[in-house]
Amino acid sequence: MSTTIAQRPQLSGQPSDLVGARLPRWAPIAVGALAVALALGIRFALGWTGWGTAFFTAAALFVIILTGWSFSVEGVRRAKDRLASTLIYACFVAAVVPLVLILSYIAIRGIPAFSVDFFSHSMNGVTSRREGGGLYHALIGTLEIVAIAAVIALPIGIFTAIYLVEYGRGKFAKAVTFFVDVMTGVPSIVAGLFVYTFLLLGFGARPFGAAGAIALAILMVPVAVRSSEEMLKLVPRDLREASYALGVPKWRTILKVVLPTALSGLITSALLAVARVAGETAPLILLTGYASSINFNPFSGDQATLPMMVWDQLGKRSGTGTSDLTEARAWGAALTLVLLVLILNIVARLLARLAQPKTK
Amino acid sequence: MAKSIDVDNLNVYYGDFLAVEGASINIAPRTVTAFIGPSGCGKSTFLRTLNRMHEVIPGGRVEGKVLLDGEDLYGPGVDPVNVRRTVGMVFQKANPFPTMSIYDNVIAGYKIAGSRKNKREFDDIVERSLKGANLWEEVKSRLQRPGAGLSGGQQQRLCIARAIAVEPSVLLMDEPCSALDPISTLAIEDLISELKVNYTIVIVTHNMQQAARVSDRTAFFNLAGVGQPGRMIEYDETAKIFSNPTQKATEDYISGRFG
Numbered sequence: 001m002s003t004t005i006a007q008r009p010q011l012s013g014q015p016s017d018l019v020g021a022r023l024p025r026w027a028p029i030a031v032g033a034l035a036v037a038l039a040l041g042i043r044f045a046l047g048w049t050g051w052g053t054a055f056f057t058a059a060a061l062f063v064i065i066l067t068g069w070s071f072s073v074e075g076v077r078r079a080k081d082r083l084a085s086t087l088i089y090a091c092f093v094a095a096v097v098p099l100v101l102i103l104s105y106i107a108i109r110g111i112p113a114f115s116v117d118f119f120s121h122s123m124n125g126v127t128s129r130r131e132g133g134g135l136y137h138a139l140i141g142t143l144e145i146v147a148i149a150a151v152i153a154l155p156i157g158i159f160t161a162i163y164l165v166e167y168g169r170g171k172f173a174k175a176v177t178f179f180v181d182v183m184t185g186v187p188s189i190v191a192g193l194f195v196y197t198f199l200l201l202g203f204g205a206r207p208f209g210a211a212g213a214i215a216l217a218i219l220m221v222p223v224a225v226r227s228s229e230e231m232l233k234l235v236p237r238d239l240r241e242a243s244y245a246l247g248v249p250k251w252r253t254i255l256k257v258v259l260p261t262a263l264s265g266l267i268t269s270a271l272l273a274v275a276r277v278a279g280e281t282a283p284l285i286l287l288t289g290y291a292s293s294i295n296f297n298p299f300s301g302d303q304a305t306l307p308m309m310v311w312d313q314l315g316k317r318s319g320t321g322t323s324d325l326t327e328a329r330a331w332g333a334a335l336t337l338v339l340l341v342l343i344l345n346i347v348a349r350l351l352a353r354l355a356q357p358k359t360k
Numbered sequence: 361m362a363k364s365i366d367v368d369n370l371n372v373y374y375g376d377f378l379a380v381e382g383a384s385i386n387i388a389p390r391t392v393t394a395f396i397g398p399s400g401c402g403k404s405t406f407l408r409t410l411n412r413m414h415e416v417i418p419g420g421r422v423e424g425k426v427l428l429d430g431e432d433l434y435g436p437g438v439d440p441v442n443v444r445r446t447v448g449m450v451f452q453k454a455n456p457f458p459t460m461s462i463y464d465n466v467i468a469g470y471k472i473a474g475s476r477k478n479k480r481e482f483d484d485i486v487e488r489s490l491k492g493a494n495l496w497e498e499v500k501s502r503l504q505r506p507g508a509g510l511s512g513g514q515q516q517r518l519c520i521a522r523a524i525a526v527e528p529s530v531l532l533m534d535e536p537c538s539a540l541d542p543i544s545t546l547a548i549e550d551l552i553s554e555l556k557v558n559y560t561i562v563i564v565t566h567n568m569q570q571a572a573r574v575s576d577r578t579a580f581f582n583l584a585g586v587g588q589p590g591r592m593i594e595y596d597e598t599a600k601i602f603s604n605p606t607q608k609a610t611e612d613y614i615s616g617r618f619g
């Protein structure tokens with residue numbers, strides 16, 4: 001048996017109830033062009049000199065013309081829709097533009113400093129007027145200090161999160177959550193001051209790398225707890241119950257079911273917590289000092305870090321003069337720091353994808 | 361081996377809320393018992409007290425006795441982990457472990473619990489359990505594929521294979537077919553009839569034809585109103601419950617569904 005679907009006869013001149021009048025697809029582009037042209041015209045006519053006012057005039061004209069046109073053709077609901085969409089896109093652009101500007105500016109200023117020597121040499125004996133030198137010493141310091149901080153903070157963070165999600169009940173768990181929240185807001189200099197007082201002043205020690213790592217760890221713990229907690233909460237209750245119902249004790253359920261299921265998320269949260277503190281500067285001023293030569297030992301002697309190198313090269317640390325050379329090196333170090341964080345983020349995503357449960 | 365279950369006047373609580381009041385039941389080994397009744401009357405809650413899964417929920421507690429072959433599950437010193445080894449469970453929503461292959465899902469009860477066996481023994485267990493769950497033919501060529509890649513009905517049978525792999529004495533099933541198509545449902549009903557030879561089975565179902573088809577005895581649960589505790593109204597031979605119930609409420613419920 002064959003069926004044919006009856007086509008509703010299209011009577012000419014009698015529009016369907018379902019199809020309303022719409023602006024053509026090119027409407028936003030045309031209105032945009034018109035708004036820009038009008039704004040330019042006004043700029044010349046009134047003799048404005050800057051571009052800012054013209055830009056905002058164009059934006060305002062765009063919103064007004066598009067919404068008005070839409071209202072007259074499409075009706076009030078679509079006009080509202082156009083207005084809201086335009087505003088949302090504008091907010092998006094307002095949020096992204098500064099970010100892109102900052103990143104591209106850092107890249108433009110930083111890339112000229114990059115060379116093989118820049119990554120393989122320290123600043124040992126390089127004065128502000130001399131060429132050469134590099135960030136090797138600072139890169140070593142940052143990597144070591146951040147690694148030590150991660151080794152201290154991530155286990156504490158993840159175990160605390162496991163406690164809160166799997167075991168935490170009642171007052172104690174509430175108190176832990178509260179203090180974690182408070183710690184999230186602790187200014188980094190306060191963490192630095194704390195370690196400075198107890199470790200350096202308390203033991204009469206000179207600044208050294210690991211002292212900075214402890215302060216970074218203090219800053220990292222709450223971030224790690226919070227994000228790991230969210231990841232563990234995402235593991236469905238079902239899976240825990242399925243495991244209990246097989247006669248598996250709770251701790252083995254956590255170890256073999258909950259953690260593997262959440263692994264992908266836990267890796268992401270760990271690396272993001274690391275990225276979060278990699279550029280931290282304030283506590284390092286107090287705790288790790290700065291050395292222009294290479295110091296591999298984080299447990300003794302001043303150690304350079306990338307943020308501190310930026311500070312040093314801009315002459316703020318010693319109050320010495322700066323030059324194009326030192327400024328270029330500062331931007332180079334800043335760009336390296338940004339790239340480091342970027343790499344951490346990319347690695348986090350790749351690892352997370354690898355660790356994700358598969359269905360195929 | 362299959363064991364009997366005797367529950368005497370059990371009260372089940374969520375915190376202060378009494379969810380099931382005064383439930384008593386005697387279940388013989390190697391039988392299928394069906395729990396029926398409207399939503400929220402405490403069928404799942406009661407079922408979960410039979411392997412101490414109820415207390416996994418914060419605030420969950422019981423008063424009364426549950427005897428497994430005469431031994432009180434809630435007696436002093438009884439380890440809930442051992443109880444759950446003896447009384448297995450299949451859930452409403454199929455929940456294979458997403459990080460594990462089909463093979464590993466079946467032996468999850470051993471693997472996660474850390475019990476050591478060699479590859480041969482595991483191979484045997486996997487084959488036997490999957491055959492027991494009527495899934496072997498469909499998956500034998502892809503045992504190392506993820507369990508989450510199977511269809512809903514296959515996943516549920518994988519969960520049954522996982523539950524019987526640890527050789528429990530009793531199998532609890534909470535609406536195991538409610539998310540499945542009729543073909544998969546039939547496969548699982550057949551499976552229940554086969555498993556009955558070795559296990560004591562308790563199944564919650566909303567499908568009364570299913571209760572009539574698979575069970576030997578049926579318990580009807582009801583609740584007087586919202587916020588009231590659920591009660592077991594009637595418990596009898598399935599044939600009797602469906603043809604000639606003693607209680608008016610049972611008859612109303614059954615005829616309402618059938619009529």
Ligand SMILES: Nc1ncnc2c1ncn2[C@@H]1O[C@H](COP(=O)(O)OP(=O)(O)O)[C@@H](O)[C@H]1O
Binds near residue numbers: 377401
């Ligand atoms: N986790 C829980 N916490 C508190 N109350 C619950 C929980 N689960 C179920 N209940 C309550 O217990 C009662 C019985 O629920 P349930 O056993 O799921 O019913 P059924 O399986 O018969 O539909 C309901 O009133 C329900 O609201």
Ligand SMILES: [Mg+2]
Binds near residue numbers: 403404405534
């Ligand atoms: Mg239920």
